[in-house]
Amino acid sequence: MSAEDPRMHLLQAAQSLAECEFLLRQFSDAPAIPELTAEARRRCDRAEQRPHGDAETAATLAILRATAATFDLRHVAVSAVRCDFDDEDGTLLDGLGKYDGDGVSRPLAEEAVRTTEAAVDADPHDALMPLYLGHARTWTGDRDAATAAYREALRRAPGDGCARSALTYLQAPAGRKPRSEGNERSHPGHAFALLRSAHWINNNEWEDALVLFPSVADVRTHLATVLDPGPGDSRPGLLTGEDLDDEGAELTLHLHRPGRPVATYDLNARLPETAEATTVDWTGIPLDEPLDPPLPPGRPLRLHSRVCFPATRT
CATH class of the missing domain: 1.25.40.10 (Tetratricopeptide repeat domain)
Incomplete structure (x- = not known):
């Protein structure tokens, strides 16, 4: 591009x-x-x-x-x-x-x-x-x-x-709240991958980030740059296993494909428990499946009661 x-x-x-x-x-x-x-x-x-x-x-x-x-x-x-x-x-x-x-x-x-x-x-x-x-x-x-x-x-x-x-x-009836999102349906217009990462930024600040990607492969590429690869890498801003061990921390992949339920993968549970490096086990996740019709470049969406923006570069 x-x-x-x-x-x-x-x-x-x-x-x-x-x-x-x-x-x-x-x-x-x-x-x-x-x-x-x-x-x-x-x-x-x-x-x-x-x-x-x-x-x-x-x-x-x-x-x-x-x-x-x-x-x-x-x-x-x-x-x-x-x-x-x-x-x-x-x-x-x-x-x-x-x-x-x-x-x-x-x-x-x-x-x-x-x-x-x-x-x-x-x-x-x-x-x-x-x-x-x-x-x-x-x-x-x-x-x-x-x-x-x-x-x-x-x-x-x-x-x-x-x-x-x-x-x-505004004192306007809002109707009954849905019981749960267990059967959440995908966005009906576009297919995309949503990565949610929640963790403490520091002792006082909590970040819950939701980022849109055009494919699962792009999510994997992104995580390869932000997850701590192990000893010897001192880049600032890396997400470490310790960050993801905190109570409530989350690293979750949500796949939206029109007409189908949202497929959710707990990536935090796919991290090694004892290895020093932080790497995701992608077994069983459709890395190469095309997501069509694709979300238009730059398009934000309202999901999970938040405005979600696309990753800048893929």
Whole structure:
């Protein structure tokens, strides 16, 4: 994939937004957030300037732009207006009118509404855009529109905790919560691999990362670069066996193939118990099975009540 390939720009836009999402969860008022969203927009502009001509790329561009607008609004609402705004509970009804006396969030709110409305049907199966439309409409005080958006998000992802919490806050019936995800169905539009890794970053910070890949082979390649290969390798950021031994730590592969249940593999259980090196036993996992139709490059998804972004390079 060349540096001027539109797909590369979309992946890099998604990577900037993935960094932004991490900061919003961990350090919601981080000053780097506006630059990250600006970089995502610049990458979207460059992708749009290159010939592509397909509906999937246009949809991805719309979703990435709407995500950047939502992140900008969320950052200003938290850092400047000092109001709650997150992907666990949503935000405050009419935060713009009640708490933002200077109107600093107004242009960002208008942009978030405009872009999420434009993108809400870009991927008719995914709950991300209706959720973010619900956030923007809640902040601007449109209870009915916010309720409709959150209900659509919940229709697409019945287990989404944020949409359900937001409807409860708006005093709108959310319906019965699914009993479990034991029979979870795959995303109906695209096939992909989702890698979930949860572990302590340090003594005080816990990271639960969900990353999208186009194939299982790409997951294996990625893990070969982040799992500790053993003594003599001192690269920073390696995931060690000790990290994955912590209570609650997780390393899980989820395969989505339309029309089939999600196939889940506990990779943590496939690590050696005594070996110094951290290597996964891939026996019985379909490494070479094509995942079709593929997820468009750069496309984020709403899964497990989280926004998930694709790996930058594969």
